[in-house]
Amino acid sequence: MRERPVPKDQEIKLGEEEFIVSKTDTTGKITYANRVFMEISGYGERELLGVQHNIIRHPDMPRALFKLLWDTLKEKKEFFGFVKNLCKDGSYYWVFANITPDIDNEGRVVGYYSVRRQAPISAIRTVEPIYREMVRIEKGAGGVKQGIAKAQGYLQDLLQSKRTDYEKFALELYG
Template identity: 45%
Template sequence: MSDTRSGVRPSGKERHFKPEELIVSKTDLKGRITYANDLFLDLADFTEQEVLGQPHSLIRHPDMPRCIFKMLWDEIASGNEIFAYVVNMGKHGDHYWVYAHITPTFDAKHQVIGYHSNRRVADPKILKEKIIPLYAELRKIEEGAANRKDGMNAASRVLAQKLSDAGMAYDKFIQSL
């Protein structure tokens, strides 16, 4: 599958970082990158000049379900924090998994003015046993629909039903893994 960035395709090569390291980025309200730490830049093979002002989706991997991103954006736009497993893709198609903590950034009047994300190493066992199969199922639903919006909505309904069947909200599901 091709990414929207100039035909960049996933290379199949996974990149890793150390458990004590932390990827940090900040965006404005529209998701444009305003800050990226050195680890972000190193893993994604971008320079600071290449990412500043660009949409954070610059590192979106095509295997990442759109319904998960919609849920993330809905939560943080509402002023809530969220934790999620995310697969990102670097400039040359290499990927890396993260356990992300995404929070809104507030001004002195408690208005959301941007977003902040800290990402840690994702647990490989959780990825293999829970997240990768779930994301593959959601992507299959998304890709099987007549259009992108219908696919995202159908996958969102499946995810909501799975969470309902488990008797937990998304944040509790993620914390239970």
């Protein structure tokens, strides 16, 4: 098993013109990473290729959000959302991510493609406490599945009270 970096309270920011690009196979293993991805995450190409994209998963991210991400992709839809990622040295970066299925001529999903930009500070301020509460719910649920379901319920209730869904909410926050 690969050793997980120990998270530290240091934020890395993408430049205004910078975007992170990666591609995966259908199982989420990285098949392409652009230079910005490597520079920001601190991983070299050889450390990334063939490895699950959760290599940069931050423990502050709720599992329910990744469930939403994968459920969306499995429906052959694109996902928009905010993700906090973990660098090799333990620092973190917040992105606004767009992830799309890569579909061949016969309509088969052959992989996934993702582009990410710096998340606006105002969006991070809004999303962070929501994710924190979701992680708290997940940890207190007494089981992974129950935790995801409860955190999903919490997010859904919150979005419903604002008469929106996660995609609209995320796109509006990105501005």
